[in-house]
Amino acid sequence: MAIIDTRRDQMFPILQPEEIDRIRRFGDIAHAKAGAVLAKAGEVSPGVMVVLEGSARVTRRDAMEEIHLIAEHGPGAFIGELAQLSNRPSLVDVHALTDLEVLRIKPERLRAVLVAEAELGERIMRALILRRVGLLETGAGGPVIIGRAADSVVIRLSGFLGRNGHPYQHLDPDTVDCARVLIERFSVDEAELPIVLCPGGQLLRHPSNAELARCIGMVGDLDPDRVYDVAVVGAGPAGLATAVYAASEGLSVLVLDTRAFGGQAGASARIENYLGFPTGVSGMALMARAYNQAQKFGANLAIPDEVASLDCDGDANENGGLSGYHLKLVSGETTQAKTVVIASGARYRRLDVPNLDAFEGSSVHYWASPLEAKLCAGQEVALVGAGNSAGQAAVYLASQVKKVWLVIRGRSLDASMSRYLIDRIKSLPNIEIVTRNAIVELEGEDGQLRAIRHRDLDTGEEGRCEISHLFLFIGAAPNTTWLSECRVELDNHGFVRTGQDLAPGHPSLQTSRHGVFAIGDVRAGSVKRVAAAVGEGAQVVAAIHAYLAEPVTTA
Incomplete structure (x- = not known):
């Protein structure tokens, strides 16, 4: 059943008069005539609106512009969802059914409500999140992707939107009639597919993630x-933890990430060894909660916005000043912060085979989410990797596909994978572990994988396996190339050195640059676990406070 049927009361709570009185100081009174447009999908709305008198209707539009009712709100109800928390474009249309009086609460004041009124704020926040989940179920208010399901661009865009918790619709012209109707309406040639229709009416052809994000208002x-007091580069567990704790303590926070929130943890189908979740939790669910929590406390999350370089030439921090750092973005923009937290994690390692890039995105995957599982449902797949991420992916895929060939270079999983995952893998009849083997060749054409060739590392004997999808979880290299201009000290493997690793008594988590810190997987000597990353994200905030409290001196 849809969430709107199972949790309607929590999605659409009615505030009592005394509760409305408590939050009046956070908003202003506004009036609208019957028929007036209060919010339009694709345009920034004025914020959350509590209905005082009259009624309003919330609707969504599908790809063919047909209107579907979501809810009607009367006195005591409030209009809005997560987009209004971060001042982003509305995902729904709202019209006044009658003459209307509302208490209008702007995004920055809404965040104040959530913090100041704990119990009431919890009910409002839960409703905002559940409404977003409802929109995700229908794709309401999001862009429409028109293209074939196996197209690598379609897979990339769908994954990007899904991992950022943004609704979207995908229409395959081979299976959905209205996709062909839209192609004809916009006079699009087949060779131009895929295309994307943004809620504001813009049409994009083969857009990058950044182009799509700007079209739908994800970033501004x-x-x-x-x-800013602190700029956090990377929105994985460590970066999001820093954002939550720093913003909740009154620091101004900017978070930048090139792809999506959650990092590698967001790719985990199920995390079962994270404290407080005895039944496990998906990485996406855990990271989405952290992302929403950071927004609640007022952190500015600019995703996707990729940092090209950290400029240290003009900083006076080496002399004890707090002039700050400049970050240059790939988009050409610049931003400034008194402190910088490097939480950029790592980049996925790639197989050393000549034609790998020909299959990436369509047949070779670095994530194992429902999107990828749908592509290979009922088929045999191969997965390379022996760490916990590989184990979690193998277990998840085994529930979706016919068979998983788990290819590892070692003689067993014992040295690199948690015991609970090893035991689970061994208990699943459709996972076969291929030890002491490496993939040496990919076969296929037009971006579609047909088979892999693998070699026994002891005997040199080669084998061939006919599969159409290959998953790679072979570790990652530190994502530190953007630090080259700032000359932050790295170890021999490219990880950022901090604290005692630099010199006895050097401030904890601080790099060789005063006011620049490193946490999580990118830091030399870090423990590669979600809990450890979250702990460092919290710990670094204390170090930031100490740094900002240092007396300012001049050279």
């Missing part, structure tokens, strides 16, 4: 003159 322009 950064103020180059604003100086």
